[in-house]
Amino acid sequence: MSTIAQANFNHKKYRAYTPIKKIDRRWPDKVIDKAPQWCSVDLRDGNQALIEPMNPSQKLELFKLLVDVGFKEIEVGFPAASAPDFDFVRQLIEQDLIPDDVTIQVLTQAREPLIKRSFEALKGAKKAIVHLYNSTSTVQREQVFKKSRDEIKAIAIQGAEWVRDFSITQPETQWSFQYSPESFTNTEMDYAVEICDAVISIWKPTPEHKVIINLPATVEASTPNVYADQIEWIGENISHRESITISLHTHNDRGCGVAAAELGVMAGADRIEGTLLGNGERTGNMDIVTMAMNIYSQGIDPQLNFSDMDRVITTVERCTQLAVHPRHAYAGELVFAAFSGSHQDAINKCMAIDENKRAVDPEAHWEVAYLPIDPRDLGRTYQQVIRINSQSGKGGVAYVLEQDYGVQMPRWMQVDFSPYVQEHAENYESEVSSATINNIFTETYLAPDNKVTIDNYQLDRQANNDRLQAIVISNNTSVSIDGQGKGVLDAFVSGLSGLIKKEITLIDYNEHALPNKLGAENEQSEAIAYVQLSIMGVRYCAAAKSLDIVNASLQAVLNAVMRSGVNINHHSTIKLAAV
Ligand SMILES: CC(=O)SCCNC(=O)CCNC(=O)[C@H](O)C(C)(C)COP(=O)(O)OP(=O)(O)OC[C@H]1O[C@@H](n2cnc3c(N)ncnc32)[C@H](O)[C@@H]1OP(=O)(O)O
Numbered sequence: 003m004s005t006i007a008q009a010n011f012n013h014k015k016y017r018a019y020t021p022i023k024k025i026d027r028r029w030p031d032k033v034i035d036k037a038p039q040w041c042s043v044d045l046r047d048g049n050q051a052l053i054e055p056m057n058p059s060q061k062l063e064l065f066k067l068l069v070d071v072g073f074k075e076i077e078v079g080f081p082a083a084s085a086p087d088f089d090f091v092r093q094l095i096e097q098d099l100i101p102d103d104v105t106i107q108v109l110t111q112a113r114e115p116l117i118k119r120s121f122e123a124l125k126g127a128k129k130a131i132v133h134l135y136n137s138t139s140t141v142q143r144e145q146v147f148k149k150s151r152d153e154i155k156a157i158a159i160q161g162a163e164w165v166r167d168f169s170i171t172q173p174e175t176q177w178s179f180q181y182s183p184e185s186f187t188n189t190e191m192d193y194a195v196e197i198c199d200a201v202i203s204i205w206k207p208t209p210e211h212k213v214i215i216n217l218p219a220t221v222e223a224s225t226p227n228v229y230a231d232q233i234e235w236i237g238e239n240i241s242h243r244e245s246i247t248i249s250l251h252t253h254n255d256r257g258c259g260v261a262a263a264e265l266g267v268m269a270g271a272d273r274i275e276g277t278l279l280g281n282g283e284r285t286g287n288m289d290i291v292t293m294a295m296n297i298y299s300q301g302i303d304p305q306l307n308f309s310d311m312d313r314v315i316t317t318v319e320r321c322t323q324l325a326v327h328p329r330h331a332y333a334g335e336l337v338f339a340a341f342s343g344s345h346q347d348a349i350n351k352c353m354a355i356d357e358n359k360r361a362v363d364p365e366a367h368w369e370v371a372y373l374p375i376d377p378r379d380l381g382r383t384y385q386q387v388i389r390i391n392s393q394s395g396k397g398g399v400a401y402v403l404e405q406d407y408g409v410q411m412p413r414w415m416q417v418d419f420s421p422y423v424q425e426h427a428e429n430y431e432s433e434v435s436s437a438t439i440n441n442i443f444t445e446t447y448l449a450p451d452n453k454v455t456i457d458n459y460q461l462d463r464q465a466n467n468d469r470l471q472a473i474v475i476s477n478n479t480s481v482s483i484d485g486q487g488k489g490v491l492d493a494f495v496s497g498l499s500g501l502i503k504k505e506i507t508l509i510d511y512n513e514h515a516l517p518n519k520l521g522a523e524n525e526q527s528e529a530i531a532y533v534q535l536s537i538m539g540v541r542y543c544a545a546a547k548s549l550d551i552v553n554a555s556l557q558a559v560l561n562a563v564m565r566s567g568v569n570i571n572h573h574s575t576i577k578l579a580a581v
């Protein structure tokens with residue numbers, strides 16, 4: 003039993019939505035195999051939900067974005083409602099800002115002065131969709147309009163007649179008509195069909211010149227499967243289906259606006275209305291970015307191009323003054339970021355395979371764990387994918403160092419290094435930037451305390467036995483090291499071992515060239531060497547960089563010895579002159 007007071011939180015106030023009884027549903031077996039006809043309602047439904055509706059320059063900026071991403075139908079406003087909306091439609095037409103393949107749409111109530119004003123706004127448009135609506139739900143009929151079913155139907159019929167009649171007076175425009183039984187999902191289905199049929203009988207569509215019947219989930223009231231049943235049922239029962247474009251307009255009150263639209267398309271809808279990133283009344287309209295990208299991720303052309311997602315985000319944010327959530331599907335700053343170690347590890351491994359596959363076949367199928375699509379498709383970089391905090395593991399840390407600094411730590415060193423980054427993340431309770439990771443790497447392996455440096459060395463190569471004589475500088479003192487072994491490192495390790503009188507074994511060794519610094523293509527590149535030594539049974543890793551690979555290797559060995567805490571001067575048998 004909850005200890006929170008129950009005063010207003012009482013579910014008994016609500017009743018369950020009654021689904022339609024449909025036992026012959028076919029939509030669950032369908033898949034979406036092509037993009038629907040898209041219509042953006044950002045400039046109308048999105049705009050009418052803003053604290054501060056868009057000003058003309060914001061509307062124009064958003065209109066241009068909508069055109070650029072590929073919308074062919076754009077609801078540009080409710081011109082009879084306000085001067086800014088009216089003026090914006092006029093501006094688009096008078097300044098010839100509407101591309102020939104784009105049709106603008108305006109919304110109007112079924113009231114003669116508003117319809118008249120809407121046609122005035124559209125004067126001179128090459129083509130336009132006039133979108134007529136009236137509310138049809140029981141609540142609206144009974145409580146808002148206080149009218150019977152027949153009286154509400156009469157409003158729609160009258161509205162349709164006015165739209166038809168005004169259109170005849172402006173024959174220079176190629177007209178299309180759209181009707182929405184607003185609050186459709188709270189309307190009895192037989193009545194929704196009855197009222198749509200009445201409007202259709204006035205507009206007399208043909209297969210060549212269709213009418214759009216838009217079926218809004220004005221307020222989302224049920225699970226998406228129920229909406230899909232309703233759409234399939236309407237498709238089966240509406241008159242002149244072949245002359246009708248069935249359009250959906252879902253909202254997100256239950257958080258399923260996209261899902262409802264998707265199932266609705268499976269149920270036979272042809273067209274989708276929505277907004278970029280889901281702005282709109284209350285919890286918003288369905289998000290066209292998400293639905294289009296869902297389609298894209300199935301290998302289907304969504305007919306909208308979101309490759310410059312950052313432009314979409316910044317434009318929408320600027321125009322709506324609403325921030326995009328960092329976890330917004332496909333668009334948010336964090337949606338391709340992986341902080342957790344096992345995710346990073348899997349992404350790293352899959353991306354390496356993907357890179358090889360793609361070198362052979364640029365259209366190879368994307369199969370990367372945790373990344374439903376390639377972030378680069380939306381203009382995101384791999385750097386934004388792997389981010390480090392206390393949840394991260396060795397793979398992620400290694401990935402960041404490699405991407406940003408060209409450091410390709412061998413696996414044994416990744417294992418050794420990861421706890422240092424982890425400790426930092428835990429101490430600072432924050433994300434660790436790649437610069438900080440590089441600093442930790444440098445301090446830990448490249449520049450240990452009491453740094454001892456190679457001054458010079460001389461190598462005498464014999465068949466199976468090298469002799470190495472090196473001078474190292476420690477605490478301003480030169481120390482001589484002399485050793486023999488199979489190869490340079492073996493000889494150096496044996497010399498050092500003799501000097502400090504401790505058993506040293508070389509466990510692991512790796513080296514590679516580092517990439518040149520940006521803009522320094524002609525310079526000789528540095529090498530980096532990584533070593534793991536066992537000193538009296540305890541393992542120490544270290545690394546070193548140098549233009550000379552032998553120097554880098556010897557220095558890496560010295561750094562590892564220094565990390566063990568040995569003071570080389572104390573063991574020096576031959577102290578040369580102080581330098
Ligand atoms: C779900 C949706 O998003 S629908 C679109 C909603 N968008 C908007 O409303 C934004 C723009 N609207 C407006 O600015 C205003 O509503 C205007 C300018 C269009 C009209 O304003 P007003 O005339 O002052 O009245 P208001 O909006 O309050 O209208 C309500 C009246 O219109 C009637 N009405 C409402 N919708 C419709 C409709 N679709 N068709 C016919 N009559 C309607 C109501 O019954 C009410 O009538 P009453 O005055 O006799 O009671």
Ligand SMILES: CC(C)C(=O)C(=O)O
Binds near residue numbers: 182216218220221253
């Ligand atoms: C006018 C209609 C389509 C609408 O905006 C809604 O029902 O949400």
